[in-house]
Amino acid sequence: MVGKVEPRLLFPFLWVLLFVGILLISKGLHFHESLLMTSSKEVLNVHPLAPINAKHVDLINNPFTLEGHMFWSSIVGMNITPGIFDDCRNLAGELTSRHPLPKVFHDMYGPFKSKLKTVLSDGKPPEGYSLKYKGESLVFWNIITRIPHIETVCETGFNTGSGTLLWLTAKPNVHVYSFDIGDHPYAKPMADYIQEQFPGRHNITWGDSTKTLPLFVKKNPRIQCDIIYVDGGHTYAVSKKDFENFSKLGYTGSVVILDNYPDYRLTFMKDLGGMWEDNRRLMNILEVFKCTYGRMRKQGFSFGLLTKTTTHT
Ligand SMILES: C[S@@+](CC[C@H](N)C(=O)[O-])C[C@H]1O[C@@H](n2cnc3c(N)ncnc32)[C@H](O)[C@@H]1O
Numbered sequence: 001m002v003g004k005v006e007p008r009l010l011f012p013f014l015w016v017l018l019f020v021g022i023l024l025i026s027k028g029l030h031f032h033e034s035l036l037m038t039s040s041k042e043v044l045n046v047h048p049l050a051p052i053n054a055k056h057v058d059l060i061n062n063p064f065t066l067e068g069h070m071f072w073s074s075i076v077g078m079n080i081t082p083g084i085f086d087d088c089r090n091l092a093g094e095l096t097s098r099h100p101l102p103k104v105f106h107d108m109y110g111p112f113k114s115k116l117k118t119v120l121s122d123g124k125p126p127e128g129y130s131l132k133y134k135g136e137s138l139v140f141w142n143i144i145t146r147i148p149h150i151e152t153v154c155e156t157g158f159n160t161g162s163g164t165l166l167w168l169t170a171k172p173n174v175h176v177y178s179f180d181i182g183d184h185p186y187a188k189p190m191a192d193y194i195q196e197q198f199p200g201r202h203n204i205t206w207g208d209s210t211k212t213l214p215l216f217v218k219k220n221p222r223i224q225c226d227i228i229y230v231d232g233g234h235t236y237a238v239s240k241k242d243f244e245n246f247s248k249l250g251y252t253g254s255v256v257i258l259d260n261y262p263d264y265r266l267t268f269m270k271d272l273g274g275m276w277e278d279n280r281r282l283m284n285i286l287e288v289f290k291c292t293y294g295r296m297r298k299q300g301f302s303f304g305l306l307t308k309t310t311t312h313t
């Protein structure tokens, strides 16, 4: 039996409700206020393992958020699914029509190729270079031109400098630090050529990167690598050291690129794949995308974001 409730009896109840409501809202506001007022350092202290970004921005491009997923899908021109081997052949179609390598690139690439011809003394083709692969080049171009804060590229493996040419052509404020063992006769003349074309914007350190990189990092702790491109010694040991040493100059959100993984060659799969997957599992790398050409798994590449945890003193 439900009797009719006297409206008079409801009044005290409404007052209590109003009081509790005001209490909750003020608490909530206070909470937000305290979050806004504390410096980012204090907020991070609440979460000891929160990644810290040297540039004081969060992982805005985290591929596992809706925004990050949309952002990276638009960069590579297809829907990304972090963790799986995508097919690089699907990249170029969409990107070629929407974001092809522009004239400014071809204007530099033509003379570069002519120069390369003159320094390939014995007519032997050079070692593998990333520009041969359209999808990969387009993704690199999209990454560097469409992420505004990217200025500094750190790379092992200069070879002919074709990748370096792409980075330097993309934006006038880009600087590249290359490391190469220098055992190809064409490498040094090509580095001279790059430095003539882009005065003051390219440094190269000759020698085994496992020896030169740790020294360079020690001497130049203030250099910040916005892109870390590992394409030098294609072994587990060398690629791991390259990545680790470059990481010291990187920050949470630096783009990490590894060439030749996934790739059908067993040593690349095991060595480079081991390096990539180990660091992915340790969450040093937040993978965004990896792909390889066709079922043969030819000439792939992987890229992700560097994560660095806070160190507390
Ligand atoms: C695949 S090529 C780099 C291609 C280049 N990134 C491009 O896009 O054109 C690899 C280069 O790394 C160099 N290299 C191999 N082992 C190295 C090491 N331990 N330290 C530095 N460079 C190394 C090779 O001499 C070669 O020039």
Ligand SMILES: *[C@@H]1O[C@H](CO)[C@@H](O)[C@H](O)[C@H]1NC(C)=O
Residues within 6 Å of the ligand: 202, 203, 220
């Ligand atoms: C880069 O090269 C320039 C010109 O040779 C030199 O002055 C500068 O010190 C180099 N930077 C590093 C970090 O080696």
Ligand SMILES: *[C@@H]1O[C@H](CO)[C@@H](O)[C@H](O)[C@H]1NC(C)=O
Residues within 6 Å of the ligand: 209, 210, 211, 213, 214, 241, 242, 244, 245, 248
């Ligand atoms: C850097 O390279 C050196 C020499 O290859 C290696 O011993 C070291 O573990 C690497 N990593 C870091 C973080 O320095």
